[in-house]
Amino acid sequence: MTANELRSKYIAFFKSKGHAEISGKSLIPENDPSVLFTTAGMHPLVPYLLGEKHPAGTRLTDYQKCVRTGDIDEVGDPSHLTCFEMLGNWSLGDYFKKESIAFSYEFLTSKDWLALDPRKISVTVFAGDANAPRDEDAANYWKENGMPEDKIAYLPASDNWWAAGPTGPCGPDTEIFYWVGEGLPPKGSNKGTDPENWMEIWNNVFMQFNRIDEKTLVPLPKQNVDTGMGLERTNCILQGKTSVYLTEVFKPIIDTIEKLSNYTYGTDAEKDKSVRIIADHSRSAVFILGDQKGVSPSNVGAGYVLRRLIRRAVRHGMKLGIDRAFLAEIAETVIENFKCAYPELEENREKVFNELTAEENKFRDTLKKGEAEFQKLLPNLMKNPKKEISGKVAFRLYDTFGFPLELTQELGAENGFTVDVEGFKEAEKKHQELSRTQSAGTFKGGLAERSEITTKYHTATHLLQAALRQVLGPHVAQKGSNITEERMRFDFSHPAPMTKEEIKQVENLVNEQIKRNLPVKMEIMSLDDAKKSGATALFGEKYESNVKVYTIGDFSKEVCGGPHVENTGNLGTFVITKEQSSSAGVRRIKAVLK
Numbered sequence: 001m002t003a004n005e006l007r008s009k010y011i012a013f014f015k016s017k018g019h020a021e022i023s024g025k026s027l028i029p030e031n032d033p034s035v036l037f038t039t040a041g042m043h044p045l046v047p048y049l050l051g052e053k054h055p056a057g058t059r060l061t062d063y064q065k066c067v068r069t070g071d072i073d074e075v076g077d078p079s080h081l082t083c084f085e086m087l088g089n090w091s092l093g094d095y096f097k098k099e100s101i102a103f104s105y106e107f108l109t110s111k112d113w114l115a116l117d118p119r120k121i122s123v124t125v126f127a128g129d130a131n132a133p134r135d136e137d138a139a140n141y142w143k144e145n146g147m148p149e150d151k152i153a154y155l156p157a158s159d160n161w162w163a164a165g166p167t168g169p170c171g172p173d174t175e176i177f178y179w180v181g182e183g184l185p186p187k188g189s190n191k192g193t194d195p196e197n198w199m200e201i202w203n204n205v206f207m208q209f210n211r212i213d214e215k216t217l218v219p220l221p222k223q224n225v226d227t228g229m230g231l232e233r234t235n236c237i238l239q240g241k242t243s244v245y246l247t248e249v250f251k252p253i254i255d256t257i258e259k260l261s262n263y264t265y266g267t268d269a270e271k272d273k274s275v276r277i278i279a280d281h282s283r284s285a286v287f288i289l290g291d292q293k294g295v296s297p298s299n300v301g302a303g304y305v306l307r308r309l310i311r312r313a314v315r316h317g318m319k320l321g322i323d324r325a326f327l328a329e330i331a332e333t334v335i336e337n338f339k340c341a342y343p344e345l346e347e348n349r350e351k352v353f354n355e356l357t358a359e360e361n362k363f364r365d366t367l368k369k370g371e372a373e374f375q376k377l378l379p380n381l382m383k384n385p386k387k388e389i390s391g392k393v394a395f396r397l398y399d400t401f402g403f404p405l406e407l408t409q410e411l412g413a414e415n416g417f418t419v420d421v422e423g424f425k426e427a428e429k430k431h432q433e434l435s436r437t438q439s440a441g442t443f444k445g446g447l448a449e450r451s452e453i454t455t456k457y458h459t460a461t462h463l464l465q466a467a468l469r470q471v472l473g474p475h476v477a478q479k480g481s482n483i484t485e486e487r488m489r490f491d492f493s494h495p496a497p498m499t500k501e502e503i504k505q506v507e508n509l510v511n512e513q514i515k516r517n518l519p520v521k522m523e524i525m526s527l528d529d530a531k532k533s534g535a536t537a538l539f540g541e542k543y544e545s546n547v548k549v550y551t552i553g554d555f556s557k558e559v560c561g562g563p564h565v566e567n568t569g570n571l572g573t574f575v576i577t578k579e580q581s582s583s584a585g586v587r588r589i590k591a592v593l594k
């Protein structure tokens, strides 16, 4: 079976169980300041797990591209990936543990579906703590399906409690593992007794709670199921391979790297690691650049992660002796292999090539500059009798000029210097702690924040868009939106800065609608009907065949997932605090409700 077949089978199986197929979403979460990327299949579904009605119903299935870069430095081993696909199925207040476990077991073991050997499957369930009791129900349902008692491990919340963020929907989960050791697992072996030889392939989360803050967990209005199966890993075990990099998901990419470097994968452990890093990072970079809401390399947020991925890939390319811009050639292979499942990659092909190559060349320049900087430092360094470059200096070269430690070591060695690697690591750790504290701020407010104030901002965003279209013209289209508890930010297409009068007019128009206390109504209709009715939709966004349309009196009509207030009367006073350029042809407004 190939990854493409696995993807199709998964969707077909859950369709046969009454699930509607929905389309996966962008890698860049809309209206969610808590995370930089979509990190799980459930991420775009958070509002629905919290109780919003989904237009496609209560049983859903999809495949979703995801990016997780928390452990970027670990990528390079045979299993870690920064970009992966998640196959998912959801019950929104429909079935619960019994059916979810039965579906998973059937899909994995039935001869009609994956036909995996049941003897090589084991599971974990939640052991219980102060938040929720031991999950006897889940364990019993496993037993009903034929899972022997000794293949069920009861593990604590660190293993069997799933939450996408510090706040938001969460609950106990049951995880499914496949034996990757030699032969058959010994009797009594499970994830608890032998963590190394059992690989997680699927996670079924029983989302029953909403975490409001550290101390408060409230039951959700409905009991939901959220499952996620790792496509690359499951594909790997189905093919009996020891590493995802040996499957056809990565093989063509690795072939391209081999051609570019004249190195044969599998002949040198250190070089193999570089190959895996290039393969993973370049695939992630292509998915991020080629996303329907693609990001460009920059020094902040998602753009910075993208920059790091590209730079690390280039660096490892150099280690393999590739001495020219090469990422566009790998991008070609990635697009070719994934465009069927992700047509946006093909649509954004030019952008991917151009930006990859520009960033790559820029980094090569950076390296040259770093080298020049090093030469400048040299006379001073020479005065040091220890002939050692301090960790602080090495880290400054890295942090300010993007000059990697290994290069400082290499250049140092050429001039008879060693580098204080411990000191470098210390300086790096200090820096990471600082950025962690800073990014912890990003999480404040939690995943898919739905507080009263952010709901108000959602509605104000619709009023703003309609007002902009009235004042500036119908060419105005939403290019991005981001809401926090403190403000709203809205990016839209418009060729010139807005004049003071235009800003005032828009503000007034929005405030008039607030004063009119207009009702906000939601209807579910087909995307075609929504468009015919004149509703605004996000250009380039993928929608289901049925969508939610929010109408605000006679003023605005938009396709949107919600949530929204019931009427505009108590939004407060709308004030535009900033109007600035966002990128070419795109303006950005920041506004508050006072």
Ligand code: SER
Pocket: 039, 040, 041, 042, 088, 162, 203, 204, 205, 226, 227, 228, 229
């Ligand atoms: N949200 C869970 C996960 O990401 C299951 O889909 O593992």
